[in-house]
Amino acid sequence: xxxxxxxxxxxxxxxxxxxxxxxxxxxxxxxxxxxxxxxxxxxxxxxxxxxxxxxxxxxx
Amino acid sequence: xxxxxxxxxxxxxxxxxxxxxxxxxxxxxxxxxxxxxxxxxxxxxxxxxxxxxxxxxxxxxxxxxxxxxxxxxxxxxxxxxxxxxxxxxxxxxxxxxxxxxxxxxxxxxxxxxxxxxxxxxxxxxxxxxxxxxxxxxxxxxxxxxxxxxxxxxxxxxxxxxxxxxxxxxxx
Numbered sequence: 167x168x169x170x171x172x173x174x175x176x177x178x179x180x181x182x183x184x185x186x187x188x189x190x191x192x193x194x195x196x197x198x199x200x201x202x203x204x205x206x207x208x209x210x211x212x213x214x215x216x217x218x219x220x221x222x223x224x225x226x
Numbered sequence: 227x228x229x230x231x232x233x234x235x236x237x238x239x240x241x242x243x244x245x246x247x248x249x250x251x252x253x254x255x256x257x258x259x260x261x262x263x264x265x266x267x268x269x270x271x272x273x274x275x276x277x278x279x280x281x282x283x284x285x286x287x288x289x290x291x292x293x294x295x296x297x298x299x300x301x302x303x304x305x306x307x308x309x310x311x312x313x314x315x316x317x318x319x320x321x322x323x324x325x326x327x328x329x330x331x332x333x334x335x336x337x338x339x340x341x342x343x344x345x346x347x348x349x350x351x352x353x354x355x356x357x358x359x360x361x362x363x364x365x366x367x368x369x370x371x372x373x374x375x376x377x378x379x380x381x382x383x384x385x386x387x388x389x390x391x392x393x394x395x396x397x
């Protein structure tokens with residue numbers, strides 16, 4: 167069990183990025199690029215969305 | 227006034243003559259059923275049977291890690307609930323993991339339960355619901371269930387990828 171929310175997100179992004187890198191690319195260099203770009207994009211975009219949603223209160 | 231066409235200019239018929247497309251490289255076409263079944267039985271096994279060893283190892287590690295993390299985080303295998311139509315899709319997604327789904331169901335639900343009994347007083351329904359409530363209380367339950375569903379989706383893509391490779395549509 168991973169108790170940290172951020173670590174869960176990073177691990178998830180990493181696994182998905184590695185999966186799609188091997189699914190779509192044949193060369194090691196291309197796979198590394200997909201892992202960095204896709205994994206990084208998932209993490210960064212999630213943080214941006216979380217930051218944008220921060221001012222909105224939960225419905226009560 | 228139309229200008230005369232220069233003698234060296236090709237005739238319209240020649241200009242519109244179709245260019246012969248180059249022959250596509252021949253790829254071997256194999257029986258796609260066996261790789262698909264193997265891919266369903268164990269993540270990466272379909273690719274291993276097609277000679278893609280590095281991919282097979284990577285897919286096995288990634289999918290089983292996703293599945294294991296999901297189960298360890300309190301994720302629960304989905305069961306069909308007629309009152310929730312999306313539960314059919316989620317259950318189908320879990321079933322795409324093949325025998326791994328049996329492990330997931332046994333650990334998370336305490337048995338091979340695929341359909342939630344409709345009668346509220348059914349003891350099996352009570353047992354399954356109690357088991358699910360225990361897991362829902364875990365702080366990482368949502369993460370776990372997402373990991374489990376993602377592992378199933380990954381294996382569906384692997385089955386389709388093995389089909390494409392076997393049919394010669396992909397290297």
